[in-house]
Amino acid sequence: xxxxxxxxxxxxxxxxxxxxxxxxxxxxxxxxxxxxxxxxxxxxxxxxxxxxxxxxxxxxxxxxxxxxxxxxxxxxxxxxxxxxxxxxxxxxxxxxxxxxxxxxxxxxxxxxxxxxxxxxxxxxxxxxxxxxxxxxxxxxxxxxxxxxxxxxxxxxxxxxxxxxxxxxxxxxxxxxxxxxxxxxxxxxxxxxxxxxxxxxxxxxxxxxxxxxxxxxxxxxxxxxxxxxxxxxxxxxxxxxxxxxxxxxxx
Amino acid sequence: xxxxxxxxxxxxxxxxxxxxxxxxxxxxxxxxxxxxxxxxxxxxxxxxxxxxxxxxxxxxxxxxxxxxxxxxxxxxxxxxxxxxxxxxxxxxxxxxxxxxxxxxxxxxxxxxxxxxxxxxxxxxxxxxxxxxxxxxxxxxxxxxxxxxxxxxxxxxxxxxxxxxxxxxxxxxxxxxxxxxxxxxxxxxxxxxxxxxxxxxxxxxxxxxxxxxxxxxxxxxxxxxxxxxxxxxxxxxxxxxxxxxxxxxxxxxxxxxxxxxxxxxxxxxxxxxxxxxxxxxxxxxxxxxxxxxxxxxxxxxxxxxxxxxxxxxxxxxxxxxxxxxxxxxxxxxxxxxxxxxxxxxxxxxxxxxxxxxxxxxxxxxxxxxxxxxxxxxxxxxxxxxxxxxxxxxxxxxxxxxxxxxxxxxxxxxxxxxxxxxxxxxxxxxxxxxxxxxxxxxxxxxxxxxxxxxxxxxxxxxxxxxxxxxxxxxxxxxxxxxxxxxxxxxxxxxxxxxxxxxxxxxxxxxxxxxxxxxxxxxxxxxxxxxxxxxxxxxxxxxxxxxxxxxxxxxxxxxxxxxxxxxxxxxxxxxxxxxxxxxxxxxxxxxxxxxxxxxxxxxxx
Numbered sequence: 085x086x087x088x089x090x091x092x093x094x095x096x097x098x099x100x101x102x103x104x105x106x107x108x109x110x111x112x113x114x115x116x117x118x119x120x121x122x123x124x125x126x127x128x129x130x131x132x133x134x135x136x137x138x139x140x141x142x143x144x145x146x147x148x149x150x151x152x153x154x155x156x157x158x159x160x161x162x163x164x165x166x167x168x169x170x171x172x173x174x175x176x177x178x179x180x181x182x183x184x185x186x187x188x189x190x191x192x193x194x195x196x197x198x199x200x201x202x203x204x205x206x207x208x209x210x211x212x213x214x215x216x217x218x219x220x221x222x223x224x225x226x227x228x229x230x231x232x233x234x235x236x237x238x239x240x241x242x243x244x245x246x247x248x249x250x251x252x253x254x255x256x257x258x259x260x261x262x263x264x265x266x267x268x269x270x271x272x273x274x275x276x277x278x279x280x281x282x283x284x285x286x287x288x289x290x291x292x293x294x295x296x297x298x299x300x301x302x303x304x305x306x307x308x309x310x311x312x313x314x315x316x317x318x319x320x321x322x323x324x325x326x327x328x329x330x331x332x333x334x
Numbered sequence: 335x336x337x338x339x340x341x342x343x344x345x346x347x348x349x350x351x352x353x354x355x356x357x358x359x360x361x362x363x364x365x366x367x368x369x370x371x372x373x374x375x376x377x378x379x380x381x382x383x384x385x386x387x388x389x390x391x392x393x394x395x396x397x398x399x400x401x402x403x404x405x406x407x408x409x410x411x412x413x414x415x416x417x418x419x420x421x422x423x424x425x426x427x428x429x430x431x432x433x434x435x436x437x438x439x440x441x442x443x444x445x446x447x448x449x450x451x452x453x454x455x456x457x458x459x460x461x462x463x464x465x466x467x468x469x470x471x472x473x474x475x476x477x478x479x480x481x482x483x484x485x486x487x488x489x490x491x492x493x494x495x496x497x498x499x500x501x502x503x504x505x506x507x508x509x510x511x512x513x514x515x516x517x518x519x520x521x522x523x524x525x526x527x528x529x530x531x532x533x534x535x536x537x538x539x540x541x542x543x544x545x546x547x548x549x550x551x552x553x554x555x556x557x558x559x560x561x562x563x564x565x566x567x568x569x570x571x572x573x574x575x576x577x578x579x580x581x582x583x584x585x586x587x588x589x590x591x592x593x594x595x596x597x598x599x600x601x602x603x604x605x606x607x608x609x610x611x612x613x614x615x616x617x618x619x620x621x622x623x624x625x626x627x628x629x630x631x632x633x634x635x636x637x638x639x640x641x642x643x644x645x646x647x648x649x650x651x652x653x654x655x656x657x658x659x660x661x662x663x664x665x666x667x668x669x670x671x672x673x674x675x676x677x678x679x680x681x682x683x684x685x686x687x688x689x690x691x692x693x694x695x696x697x698x699x700x701x702x703x704x705x706x707x708x709x710x711x712x713x714x715x716x717x718x719x720x721x722x723x724x725x726x727x728x729x730x731x732x733x734x735x736x737x738x739x740x741x742x743x744x745x746x747x748x749x750x751x752x753x754x755x756x757x758x759x760x761x762x763x764x765x766x767x768x769x770x771x772x773x774x775x776x777x778x779x780x781x782x783x784x785x786x787x788x789x790x791x792x793x794x795x796x797x798x799x800x801x802x803x804x805x806x807x808x809x810x811x812x813x814x815x816x817x818x819x820x821x822x823x824x825x826x827x828x829x830x831x832x833x834x835x836x837x838x839x840x841x842x843x844x845x846x847x848x849x850x851x852x853x854x855x856x857x858x859x860x861x862x863x864x865x866x867x868x869x870x871x872x873x874x875x876x877x878x879x880x881x882x883x884x885x886x887x888x889x890x891x892x893x894x895x896x897x898x899x900x901x902x903x904x905x906x907x908x909x910x911x912x913x914x915x916x917x918x919x920x921x922x923x924x925x926x927x928x929x930x931x932x933x934x935x936x
Contacts, residue, residue: 112576112577113576113578113696113697114576115578115579115696118578124805124855124856125805125809129804129847129848130848130854130855130856131855132853134373136378136379136381136542136543136544137377137379137381137382137542138542138582139382139579139582139692139696140695140696141381141382141468141688142376142377142381142382142542143377144373144377160695160696181853183853187513192375192490196483200480200483201437201438203438206436211436212432212435212448214446216447217442217443220442220443224465224466227465228468228471230471263438266438266440269438299691
């Protein structure tokens with residue numbers, strides 16, 4: 085059943101522009117990305133929007149709908165209040181390129197700085213390892229991440245306080261957690277987490293967990309355990325004492 | 335505007351599984367490598383692959399080995415595969431899985447702590463290494479996270495306009511970036527095409543906007559041959575409702591975990607019609623089918639796990655006979671396993687988490703309680719750039735291809751799970767061969783006049799003040815391909831399609847795009863059109879030339895197989911007058927030794 089609605093979409097370049105209203109006929113089952121495509125095809129051929137899979141698997145179409153960070157492809161229009169205009173705008177934590185497209189390159193630069201996976205010597209002669217399912221479930225949860233960067237967008241440390249240079253954000257804390265909790269990994273990233281990556285900035289408001297389209301329990305399962313490890317490593321007096329007598333893990 | 339220029343030994347076009355694996359290998363061989371990626375890194379179509387990666391590691395059933403995998407691949411491809419490629423693939427896939435683990439991938443585990451393998455259509459034994467139903471994401475993220483530390487030069491959101499040649503050899507490309515619309519001239523000694531498929535030529539597809547046949551078309555225009563283009567895989571299970579999600583993939587893993595197909599009368603129709611090639615391997619009863627999916631080594635697989643071409647046709651048949659679901663599909667039921675399992679809901683959510691969310695969020699269906707509605711969706715093109723099995727080089731010196739845009743491995747129909755393994759097996763070979771080619775061959779020069787002509791053609795849609803909308807032409811082409819070159823084909827319709835495509839090509843040359851060069855989707859659509867049209871013509875002409883039904887190519891007017899055509903592949907090539915020539919050439923790599931393996935495996 086078609087229904088008339090107004091979509092108020094941010095149009096502009098490099099943060100200069102404004103909202104434009106587009107009247108749209110909403111069909112049953114439509115998602116917000118369908119609305120954007122319909123507007124592109126019928127009203128504004130140059131409306132910029134990044135997307136790929138349209139199935140919630142690639143994390144390209146991140147934006148803010150009525151002020152909430154969401155994937156355009158996983159937001160059913162029927163679930164929105166259509167009695168007033170629906171706003172769609174780009175993520176606010178990153179520079180705007182054009183219309184709904186943000187410059188997310190900062191995220192790619194952050195990732196490169198994190199020490200890569202370094203496995204222990206293989207368990208078996210054929211170069212393979214043995215891991216039990218129970219031991220891999222936690223890192224597997226983190227590896228569900230589709231890198232939509234909505235958690236980065238919602239995080240007040242980045243969004244409001246602009247600590248891009250001092251804090252890697254929830255996405256890369258999850259990434260680091262996946263590496264640190266990988267049963268085969270031997271690298272040590274705790275000093276980086278404390279000093280360079282700014283894990284102390286996170287004051288566990290859990291906004292990132294709320295917006296994660298993959299339902300990763302970012303704060304409880306990734307960030308808090310990492311904070312605990314950092315505390316154990318750098319602030320625990322007994323560990324400190326032991327370290328004097330015992331060499332650091334190789 | 336001046337071009338941004340860069341130089342490299344090996345240029346990789348595409349950053350999905352194949353492109354990333356090629357880049358990593360070329361870089362490991364000492365070549366300087368640039369990767370051009372149409373999207374952001376890590377967003378390529380590989381993330382959509384759900385079910386798994388086929389490799390005969392034998393972790394779940396130790397009767398499996400590369401010879402069985404080789405034989406299954408040929409049977410699925412109706413023996414039109416490049417036999418040598420099928421052999422290399424079966425032999426090397428297991429090493430590539432282990433390599434991903436060494437780079438950080440975390441596959442699901444067996445009780446013994448090894449990599450778990452699951453059942454899939456057309457594979458005799460449980461063979462697919464997997465991570466729930468998001469195996470493709472695991473692969474691309476692993477390759478990406480490894481690749482970014484190898485000194486590779488990545489250019490994201492950059493699309494190639496045309497290949498530039500120096501004599502017979504490729505010498506570079508002209509490309510544009512989406513963000514600013516700047517042009518980039520990349521000078522390279524060797525080029526690896528890894529651009530994926532052509533699904534956007536069809537209306538109902540599981541493929542994203544990127545899949546416009548760029549690599550196929552660029553290589554074709556540069557003189558390469560395209561092989562097997564009539565074979566387009568229609569995946570039997572795409573979502574059919576609501577309309578906006580039509581075509582989105584429902585993994586074969588649902589059937590691998592015990593999902594069954596039913597019609598509106600509640601009948602499990604797949605038992606009705608088993609193809610002769612598979613009678614001996616298929617279960618006789620529902621009870622035997624269930625035993626198979628739960629790991630009974632004595633049981634044979636249920637008919638839902640027959641090859642994709644067959645299952646897709648069966649669903650269409652039920653719908654045409656008036657026994658379809660309310661929105662024109664069939665019912666795919668996984669909830670029924672509660673008859674056998676006490677914690678069926680937990681099991682389904684654990685094994686098929688993204689399917690659970692996809693249906694819950696997009697269709698309001700709880701798959702642990704209700705059946706899904708599914709129907710065929712354009713999924714994959716078996717056809718691609720014709721390459722040499724050992725090196726992955728096309729007939730154009732210095733031009734390599736791997737992954738979906740390469741042709742040969744899958745023949746008339748691809749088995750599920752053989753794509754992810756294809757990406758890394760042949761990505762690696764293409765990367766190594768391209769690095770070797772670059773080191774053994776001297777510099778080329780790049781023809782700047784050619785680049786200027788490419789630039790002028792690319793900017794033309796922006797400069798025309800009036801002209802047709804590129805979107806309108808794309809939609810019309812999708813209708814033509816869906817209606818006339820779809821799952822059931824006839825000679826008159828295919829010939830009509832060729833004429834319609836020619837007409838659309840003329841119109842595509844006069845499109846107009848509003849706006850400027852910066853992140854302008856209308857302009858980008860205009861630039862994709864020549865590629866979509868070229869691959870569409872290749873599919874239609876190749877399909878018209880194969881007057882038989884085989885694998886994914888189904889002809890209503892020629893429903894049987896033709897023995898003669900069972901020994902040849904279709905190739906198309908571009909002639910000097912810009913017309914497309916179609917020919918049949920003998921199947922490659924058939925030796926007595928390989929035939930003996932096929933015979934032995936039955």
